[in-house]
Amino acid sequence: GxxxxxxxxxxxxxxxxxxxxxxxxxxxxxxxxxxxxxxxxxxxxxxRAVDFRDRDAALQAVKEIHADHGRLDGVVFAAGVIEDRLIAEKTPESFQRVYGTKTAGAATLLAALEELPGGPAFAVLFGSISAVLGNRGQADYAAANDALESLGADWAERTGNRALTVHWGPWAPTGGHTGMVSPELGREYARRGVELIDPDEGTAALLRELAWGEESVRAVVYTASGW
Structure with missing residues (x-):
């Protein structure tokens, strides 16, 4: 056919x-x-498993966690779905799964945080370098991560709380963890000079950014390529 x-x-x-x-x-x-x-x-x-595209379920989970501890110090949002295909092969349903999981989930979480009596000291949103460089087959994922940054910035402006979107480069595998890129995507990154992030260094970089980074900065790009 x-x-x-x-x-x-x-x-x-x-x-x-x-x-x-x-x-x-x-x-x-x-x-x-x-x-x-x-x-x-x-x-x-x-x-605990919660579908953060469901506003009521998300709000209930956030309120229960806050009630259990009496406070919520920080939030890290790392949800995401990848279904890489060329644009000609993408279905509207697949695009929405990829785009909506990232954007609808973040929007719901951030709205739930506004319902608390005191907001967290920070909200970190895990984006992707694909939002900056683009990736073959990842038009939906790149768009979702670009929108994620905007959602975080809007929330920070609206609430006065700190929001930081980290557009991560690819992470290297370690121990029992397989990393975050397929061999094919890893080769594509290597072709463009994007090296894999050592997990220990990546974790330390995030902690350094939270401790000493300028709070008004809404997004950073982190790679192992020395940019």
Whole structure:
């Protein structure tokens, strides 16, 4: 069939469904492993699953966490879905999953924080270098991360609280973690001189930015390439 053959489109959607199910299983395993790792290090961590595209569920979760501890010191938003395809092969449904998970989730979270009696000292939104450089097959993901920065900046202006969007470059694999890029995407980054971030250094860079960075700065780009 031709480019518009419905069988080809159905095959693409089926592949996406399989990939989403596989990613969900792997994500659950990684969550369990991370919690075990934190416990072994003596840290107390609680995990709860909430769809932050659901405003009521998000508001309830934020209020319950605030009530449990009496305060909310900081928030890190790192939600995201990747379904890389060329624009000609992207479906509206796939685009919305990628774009909406990032933007609707952040908007709902930030709105929920405004319902608290006192806002957090900071809200960090995890963006992507794709919002700055673009990536082949990631038009939806690049657009979502660019919009994420705008959402954070608007929230900061509206509330007076600190919001920082970090447009991360690709992270290197370490230990049981596979990193954040496929081999193909890693090669594409390497072609453009974008090196992989060492996880320990990336974590330290975020802490340095929160401790000593200018609070009026709304977004930073972090890579391992010495830019």
């Amino acid at each position: 031709g480019e518009g053959d419905p069988l080809l489109r159905l095959d693409a959607e089926f592949d996406d469904e399989i990939n989403r199910e596989a990613e969900l299983i792997l994500a659950r395993r990684e969550i369990t492993a991370t919690l075990d790792e934190l416990a072994a290090l003596g840290s107390e961590a609680r995990y």
